[in-house]
Amino acid sequence: MAYLDHAATTPMLPQALDAYVRTALALGNASSLHGSGRTARRTVEEARERISEALGAKPGEVIFTGSGTEADNLAVKGVHWARRAEGRNLVVTTAIEHHAVADAVAWLGDHERADVAELPVDKLGRVDTAVLAELLDTRGDEITVLTCMWANNEVGTLQPVAEIAALAEARGVPVHTDAIQAVGHVPVDFAASGAAALALSGHKLGGPTGTGALLLRRDVKAVPLLHGGGQEREIRSGTLDVPGIAALAEAVDHAVRTRETESQRLALLRDGLVAGVRELVPEAIYNGDPDSRLPGNAHFSFPGCEGDALLMLLDAAGVECATGSACSAGIAQPSHVLLAMGAGPDDARSSLRFTLGWSTTKADVDALLAAVPEAVRRAKTAGLS
Amino acid sequence: MSGGVDSAVAAARAVEAGHDVTGVHLALSKNPQTYRTGARGCCTIEDSRDARRAADVIGIPFYVWDMAERFHEDVVEDFYAEYANGRTPNPCLRCNEKIKFAAVLDRAMALGFDAVATGHYARKGEDGLLRRAVDPGKDQSYVLAVLTPAQLAHSLFPLGDTPKDQVRAEAETRGLAVARKPDSHDICFIADGDTAGFLKNRLGAAQGEIVDAATGEVLGSHDGAHQFTVGQRHGLGLKRPAADGRPRYVLSITPVDNRVRVGPREALRVDRIRTGAPVWLAPERTGSFDAEVQLRAHGEVYPALVTADGHGLTARLRKPAFGVAAGQALVVYDPDAADGDAVLASGTIDEAGTVEAGTVETGTVETGTVETGTVETDTAETGPEAFGSAEATGVVTTGSDGSGPAVNGAAATGAGRSAAAVDRRTMSTPGSARV
Numbered sequence: 001m002a003y004l005d006h007a008a009t010t011p012m013l014p015q016a017l018d019a020y021v022r023t024a025l026a027l028g029n030a031s032s033l034h035g036s037g038r039t040a041r042r043t044v045e046e047a048r049e050r051i052s053e054a055l056g057a058k059p060g061e062v063i064f065t066g067s068g069t070e071a072d073n074l075a076v077k078g079v080h081w082a083r084r085a086e087g088r089n090l091v092v093t094t095a096i097e098h099h100a101v102a103d104a105v106a107w108l109g110d111h112e113r114a115d116v117a118e119l120p121v122d123k124l125g126r127v128d129t130a131v132l133a134e135l136l137d138t139r140g141d142e143i144t145v146l147t148c149m150w151a152n153n154e155v156g157t158l159q160p161v162a163e164i165a166a167l168a169e170a171r172g173v174p175v176h177t178d179a180i181q182a183v184g185h186v187p188v189d190f191a192a193s194g195a196a197a198l199a200l201s202g203h204k205l206g207g208p209t210g211t212g213a214l215l216l217r218r219d220v221k222a223v224p225l226l227h228g229g230g231q232e233r234e235i236r237s238g239t240l241d242v243p244g245i246a247a248l249a250e251a252v253d254h255a256v257r258t259r260e261t262e263s264q265r266l267a268l269l270r271d272g273l274v275a276g277v278r279e280l281v282p283e284a285i286y287n288g289d290p291d292s293r294l295p296g297n298a299h300f301s302f303p304g305c306e307g308d309a310l311l312m313l314l315d316a317a318g319v320e321c322a323t324g325s326a327c328s329a330g331i332a333q334p335s336h337v338l339l340a341m342g343a344g345p346d347d348a349r350s351s352l353r354f355t356l357g358w359s360t361t362k363a364d365v366d367a368l369l370a371a372v373p374e375a376v377r378r379a380k381t382a383g384l385s
Numbered sequence: 386m387s388g389g390v391d392s393a394v395a396a397a398r399a400v401e402a403g404h405d406v407t408g409v410h411l412a413l414s415k416n417p418q419t420y421r422t423g424a425r426g427c428c429t430i431e432d433s434r435d436a437r438r439a440a441d442v443i444g445i446p447f448y449v450w451d452m453a454e455r456f457h458e459d460v461v462e463d464f465y466a467e468y469a470n471g472r473t474p475n476p477c478l479r480c481n482e483k484i485k486f487a488a489v490l491d492r493a494m495a496l497g498f499d500a501v502a503t504g505h506y507a508r509k510g511e512d513g514l515l516r517r518a519v520d521p522g523k524d525q526s527y528v529l530a531v532l533t534p535a536q537l538a539h540s541l542f543p544l545g546d547t548p549k550d551q552v553r554a555e556a557e558t559r560g561l562a563v564a565r566k567p568d569s570h571d572i573c574f575i576a577d578g579d580t581a582g583f584l585k586n587r588l589g590a591a592q593g594e595i596v597d598a599a600t601g602e603v604l605g606s607h608d609g610a611h612q613f614t615v616g617q618r619h620g621l622g623l624k625r626p627a628a629d630g631r632p633r634y635v636l637s638i639t640p641v642d643n644r645v646r647v648g649p650r651e652a653l654r655v656d657r658i659r660t661g662a663p664v665w666l667a668p669e670r671t672g673s674f675d676a677e678v679q680l681r682a683h684g685e686v687y688p689a690l691v692t693a694d695g696h697g698l699t700a701r702l703r704k705p706a707f708g709v710a711a712g713q714a715l716v717v718y719d720p721d722a723a724d725g726d727a728v729l730a731s732g733t734i735d736e737a738g739t740v741e742a743g744t745v746e747t748g749t750v751e752t753g754t755v756e757t758g759t760v761e762t763d764t765a766e767t768g769p770e771a772f773g774s775a776e777a778t779g780v781v782t783t784g785s786d787g788s789g790p791a792v793n794g795a796a797a798t799g800a801g802r803s804a805a806a807v808d809r810r811t812m813s814t815p816g817s818a819r820v
Contacts, residue, residue, distance in 0.1 A: 308448070312448050378495060378496050
């Protein structure tokens with residue numbers, strides 16, 4: 001089986017799994033005052049330090065959460081609530097955010113009466129900073145929080161986060177960035193980015209599912225989503241998941257330390273995949289920014305084919321990938337990212353995402369290339385129903 | 386796989402028969418919440434989850450196929466249009482004709498599958514003919530009688546030889562959690578079961594008269610003729626009783642003047658039925674032949690002389706039927722007690738009348754000429770039991786090249802309103818009426 005869906009989840013790194021198992025056997029609530037508690041707390045704090053060091057943050061800026069989605073929600077809702085005031089009720093987002101951000105923003109609009117502005121993207125899926133500059137000029141004082149992802153989860157395009165943060169900084173607007181696809185895959189330096197908040201997720205970089213973190217600058221206030229024991233600067237209550245946190249730190253540390261060589265390896269494999277698909281299916285459209293993108297991401301539209309049909313055929317042939325579209329009851333919707341990039345609804349429904357990760361080898365890419373022609377031929381016969 | 390027990394067992398049986406099976410759940414609404422919710426529906430997230438769990442237990446791949454657009458165009462829009470024309474459609478039948486054994490089958494074949502298997506209760510004989518299921522109470526050959534021989538050749542009905550209670554027991558034995566899930570009977574795309582409200586939403590309310598068909602006297606009013614079905618007795622809201630004190634029934638609905646005509650049950654009597662262009666499931670016949678006909682899902686069966694011409698079928702019933710609604714299907718069976726009655730052909734009913742009076746459209750039934758019948762009973766049923774049972778699935782089996790996965794289509798359906806007024810006390814029911 002060839003697994004080419006690492007952006008959905010990537011296997012745990014052996015050292016992260018080791019750290020998890022080792023820590024899970026230890027006793028102790030990190031909030032307890034006795035010896036076992038102190039040992040657990042020490043594990044947490046060491047993990048905090050490792051993560052902050054790997055990502056250019058201060059230890060006190062690391063808030064552990066139960067998922068990337070939670071980190072995104074905490075940043076978007078929490079900062080909005082904290083800064084909401086008379087004449088300041090505008091949330092600025094982009095057209096290509098992951099649902100963890102997009103739906104949190106939509107909820108603020110629908111249920112909290114926030115105003116919402118959405119920044120458009122160009123054909124490559126890159127946020128238009130000129131539109132942002134204009135918005136900041138005209139409505140800068142109204143903005144509670146601005147959110148823009150670091151790298152798009154579907155088409156892999158990297159976003160000008162530092163440029164956006166600099167523009168926003170001039171108007172005193174805090175920027176949150178969803179870096180869930182970016183951390184461990186491209187250089188991420190929290191302090192240098194100028195962002196006020198940054199979300200990451202464990203299982204996208206070799207850590208356990210159910211772990212995440214929000215990097216939050218100390219001068220930025222956020223109203224908590226969860227109330228309880230007051231853990232994590234009272235911003236995120238809940239007993240700390242010590243083994244999860246230890247494994248997360250192990251994974252972040254490893255991914256960041258090996259990033260440069262690993263991303264070169266992945267980019268090479270990815271480029272081979274892209275060249276192979278283009279040769280076998282000349283009409284395939286390579287989506288996203290061809291240069292400034294995640295190293296392990298290849299995203300195509302296959303005209304005349306339905307993404308769902310392709311996925312099923314490849315699945316049957318032992319190749320696992322994603323359509324990159326959201327589902328409710330499994331019903332594929334045209335990708336909002338591709339629509340925002342100007343693709344027609346048909347192209348937006350005919351897309352497939354192949355994502356590579358630390359366990360990917362050339363054999364996986366070869367398996368895909370072996371299966372693609374027949375899958376495309378059959379899917380084309382079935383057409384767009 | 387609808388998420389119901391029938392499709393789950395059908396899929397399991399297809400696997401056991403040696404096919405390479407893939408489970409498919411049909412998403413029939415872009416927004417699943419707008420269709421029926423709860424355990425009895427077929428289009429909900431919950432049903433999708435039940436179907437997925439059944440596929441897990443059976444050990445087959447599972448996918449959701451989005452058929453929402455096609456379903457809306459071919460089934461829901463047709464449903465509205467038929468009612469707007471004063472007819473009573475059967476959406477299950479339309480769904481089988483246009484979705485499960487057309488759109489789904491076509492897609493499956495293109496993707497490399499060989500067949501669609503469903504949880505319908507029907508048999509396919511060695512001769513390739515569609516035959517009634519062994520369980521007369523569950524037989525669904527009526528709603529499958531729109532399949533062409535080509536479609537039938539790529540269809541499997543693994544449950545046709547088994548009574549429903551055994552299918553449930555088998556599901557239990559196989560560890561399928563849906564074993565005790567209740568049957569669904571209602572129309573799957575009408576979330577709250579309120580067909581009249583569903584139609585009014587789209588077709589609007591329009592005040593019209595309810596008149597005595599014989600005298601033309603205005604007896605009452607209604608706010609939308611689409612709420613009525615030929616043969617309907619209840620819900621007319623008439624304040625004055627008929628002169629003879631006997632119940633009055635809907636005899637005809639004419640959308641043009643938005644008028645509903647009512648009269649005594651005897652006026653519903655028909656013995657000559659005419660359809661539109663037929664579908665032949667068996668080799669086409671010409672001229673006249675003796676057969677049995679069925680006029681609605683789970684309805685009465687009538688011996689008849691059937692005449693086929695290029696434009697339709699004409700059935701002369703050997704005993705009268707009551708309250709036959711245009712829009713339902715007339716299905717012609719060749720009786721066969723041993724292997725199950727075989728479906729020969731079907732056609733959508735356009736007209737029903739009496740031989741003496743000549744053919745009259747159901748839309749404009751002339752009551753004055755109809756003899757008073759001797760049959761009586763409380764009849765017209767529009768309750769759930771009048772609908773076809775709502776489960777079906779598809780399973781498509783491996784390509785002959787041995788490489789393709791297999792698919793399994795599925796969905797569930799409710800069936801349409803039926804209007805045939807059937808007298809169960811005075812007519813024999815050779816294995817077809819549901820009581």
